[in-house]
Amino acid sequence: xxxxxxxxxxxxxxxxxxxxxxxxxxxxxxxxxxxxxxxxxxxxxxxxxxxxxxxxxxxxxxxxxxxxxxxxxxxxxxxxxxxxxxxxxxxxxxxxxxxxxxxxxxxxxxxxxxxxxxxxxxxxxxxxxxxxxxxxxxxxxxxxxxxxxxxxxxxxxxxxxxxxxxxxxxxxxxxxxxxxxxxxxxxxxxxxxxxxxxxxxxxxxxxxxxxxxxxxxxxxxxxxxxxxxxxxxxxxxxxxxx
Ligand code: DX5
Ligand code: ZN
Numbered sequence: 001x002x003x004x005x006x007x008x009x010x011x012x013x014x015x016x017x018x019x020x021x022x023x024x025x026x027x028x029x030x031x032x033x034x035x036x037x038x039x040x041x042x043x044x045x046x047x048x049x050x051x052x053x054x055x056x057x058x059x060x061x062x063x064x065x066x067x068x069x070x071x072x073x074x075x076x077x078x079x080x081x082x083x084x085x086x087x088x089x090x091x092x093x094x095x096x097x098x099x100x101x102x103x104x105x106x107x108x109x110x111x112x113x114x115x116x117x118x119x120x121x122x123x124x125x126x127x128x129x130x131x132x133x134x135x136x137x138x139x140x141x142x143x144x145x146x147x148x149x150x151x152x153x154x155x156x157x158x159x160x161x162x163x164x165x166x167x168x169x170x171x172x173x174x175x176x177x178x179x180x181x182x183x184x185x186x187x188x189x190x191x192x193x194x195x196x197x198x199x200x201x202x203x204x205x206x207x208x209x210x211x212x213x214x215x216x217x218x219x220x221x222x223x224x225x226x227x228x229x230x231x232x233x234x235x236x237x238x239x240x241x242x
Pocket of ligand 1: 006008009013031033065138139140141143144145174175176177194195196197198
């Protein structure tokens with residue numbers, strides 16, 4: 001399970017402190033939202049955030065979620081600035097296959113994002129090619145919205161598609177997840193959990209402790225459910241453990 005805190009939940013004046021806290025709490029993967037005011041009715045972060053985060057935290061895995069029109073225009077800049085994962089919305093381009101190729105050729109993992117109002121079947125032509133699928137569990141554009149409950153059924157549908165197509169993409173869940181939903185999503189095969197206001201930010205124990213306890217809690221649930229995620233399988237193969 002990957003805990004991917006969404007930096008959109010950081011305070012603008014306290015971001016560095018908050019990020020230091022997350023890292024002390026065991027975070028090694030962060031989710032950065034880029035909104036252009038066209039694809040979604042919000043403008044947030046400036047692109048320069050990616051380079052700034054990369055400079056300060058050279059070992060952090062940076063996952064950029066593009067909520068923009070013309071996502072192809074951002075690939076080179078994101079790579080140069082240090083992104084590791086780059087995802088785009090399925091309806092933000094007419095040429096998803098070309099975009100997936102160009103993201104992967106530039107050395108990043110390519111992800112496709114699907115909104116709550118779009119059928120899972122839209123992903124069918126792409127799942128063989130992407131490294132990950134981001135299932136939105138809120139309408140994109142704003143942090144702090146409530147989780148849409150039918151998302152669990154949609155996650156089951158996505159898992160079904162994964163099995164039927166015998167593909168190996170990772171599943172990321174983005175929007176409004178609390179600890180209960182996190183556990184439900186993990187049991188249904190989600191591996192990257194974008195954490196926000198209901199899981200690690202704004203918790204009474206502070207961000208560092210909340211990140212550590214969230215990770216521990218989710219790993220315990222994972223073990224109890226006997227679930228071994230794709231990330232863990234890859235690691236086992238690499239280290240020759242069975
Ligand atoms: C919503 C964003 C999310 C959001 C997650 O458009 O894509 O990444 O910041 O944070 P919460 O779960 O707090 O809404
Ligand atoms: Zn996001």
